[in-house]
Amino acid sequence: xxxxxxxxxxxxxxxxxxxxxxxxxxxxxxxxxxxxxxxxxxxxxxxxxxxxxxxxxxxxxxxxxxxxxxxxxxxxxxxxxxxxxxxxxxxxxxxxxxxxxxxxxxxxxxxxxxxxx
Numbered sequence: 001x002x003x004x005x006x007x008x009x010x011x012x013x014x015x016x017x018x019x020x021x022x023x024x025x026x027x028x029x030x031x032x033x034x035x036x037x038x039x040x041x042x043x044x045x046x047x048x049x050x051x052x053x054x055x056x057x058x059x060x061x062x063x064x065x066x067x068x069x070x071x072x073x074x075x076x077x078x079x080x081x082x083x084x085x086x087x088x089x090x091x092x093x094x095x096x097x098x099x100x101x102x103x104x105x106x107x108x109x110x111x112x113x114x115x116x117x
Contacts, residue, residue, distance in 0.1 A: 004072045008073070015028065016030060032062055032066060035063060036070050039069075039111065040073060046102075050076060051076065052076050052077070053076070053077040053101050054102040054104060055080075055102070056081065056106060057082075057086045079100055081095075081103075083107060086105075102116065
């Protein structure tokens with residue numbers, strides 16, 4: 001099994017070097033590592049248990065990448081959803097088929113978590 005904690009420590013060691021260029025903004029490895037840790041804390045405080053199926057709505061932003069890495073680290077099942085798909089009527093069917101228990105929207109300034117019944 002892949003150890004994401006080791007990976008996050010490794011990318012943090014790259015410090016100020018560019019990890020992601022999203023649109024016109026540059027984000028360092030240190031920033032990405034801090035975002036992963038922040039996402040892990042948000043998942044824990046939101047009671048998203050390991051093994052839960054979680055959809056992540058977002059593009060290729062540092063926040064969405066960090067959330068996906070945090071989910072892998074916590075041994076969740078991550079279901080990436082592109083914003084264009086999230087806006088369709090078919091999305092609800094896809095979420096139901098995947099048995100998604102949580103939807104995390106990474107399109108805003110901070111992720112928002114919604115529990116599905």
